[in-house]
Amino acid sequence: MRTYGEYCSLAKSLDVIGNRWTLLIVRELLLRGPSRYTDLREGLPGIATNLLAERLRELEEEGLVAREEAPPPIATTLFRLTPRGGGLRPVIERLILWGAPLMTVQDPKDVVRSQWLAFALESMLSDHEPQGPAVTIELRTGDQPILIETRDGDVKARLGSAERPDAMLLGPPKPILGFLIGWIELDAAEAAGVRREGDPGVFERVRGLSAEPSPAAAGAG
Amino acid sequence: MRTYGEYCSLAKSLDVIGNRWTLLIVRELLLRGPSRYTDLREGLPGIATNLLAERLRELEEEGLVAREEAPPPIATTLFRLTPRGGGLRPVIERLILWGAPLMTVQDPKDVVRSQWLAFALESMLSDHEPQGPAVTIELRTGDQPILIETRDGDVKARLGSAERPDAMLLGPPKPILGFLIGWIELDAAEAAGVRREGDPGVFERVRGLSAEPSPAAAGAG
DNA sequence: CAGCATCCGCTTTGATACTG
């Protein structure tokens, strides 16, 4: 194993999770829960199968991932995060927040997955009126519908549909994200191809208030 | 440039700062302030000089680092973090916290630098009695003395000495760190070669209360 | 000396093919 050889907490962290793909594997395990090898590979487009196997082996050795052989009737291997591996969630949340300005650039070749958007939205949105009645927002963007819900003062986002959401946004992911993060207003999002249904006021319940849309200018500190 | 090709905030962050050495360069710039090329290389033992040059160029292109040519009398190039680059501090702090359990293992080949210890201590300690009189603790470990001070409810740690610190710890870094983080008690630290001077009560002002010394068992989440 | 660029051998990664 290649190590920085520094008695430094940051360097030692990077010795463990600094390799390519490692943190994305942890992301998949966080958002999917215990997963099969094949499902992980499906959630990591472009990863070489030998690399996924090697990374999982390393993560297991480091105690971040546990392998679980399901008994005969199911007969499959599940990979799950240990508490130590789950402890990376705050790190990943901070990286998501720091990277938000980079989402203003969507390369045509970028793969879009609603699961990633939902995962990121949980870190980026917050409930500004925790005492109010729960609200539900549905997004129709990416490959699957996303459900945003306020719950116990938190904002939860996951794949799913609601019978009667309080509001709905349909269209390309970039302006929808830009509007929910707070970089652009609803009319600008609509000009970029977003369609709204339901009460426009409910968005303000969870919307962020960042002011920095540009990836070059944004100082997140 | 190699990219993950995902429209995901985490993946895009890693596209920018996921390369080897990048985050350690940011660490050096955070703890040193604007730095010369040579000083950066000195703070990153083992980095190849061409890699440092390449990383700095990348960081400049991404807008995290700015290059500054000092005028003729000084005639040197300074590299400084932009606000965007400085925005990585919370990410690095979380990585430091997550990596703390890894500091229970000190490889004989690990380079020890007091600056790294001071930087990490700032993330790991907090002032439990912000209204009390300011306290000063000096550490004699690593290559240079470290000064820990309470200030405005924060704990600051930097290289330096005090005329009359309220307390002092001398000895190997591992037990000193273990004691300050809260994994072991003072008598255990002393048994591991730590010597104390001054009031033992002042340590409780800033000490952490983590309970998990083992890198394998610690669930930080 | 500060701030690189070049060259070379080794390691890691990516793509694909194949297996119990």
Added chain:
DNA sequence: CAGTATCAAAGCGGATGCTG
């Protein structure tokens, strides 16, 4: 389903040399 095997390409580490 859950990998292993193989091989080419890219990245990295170390040494050395160049330039103002």
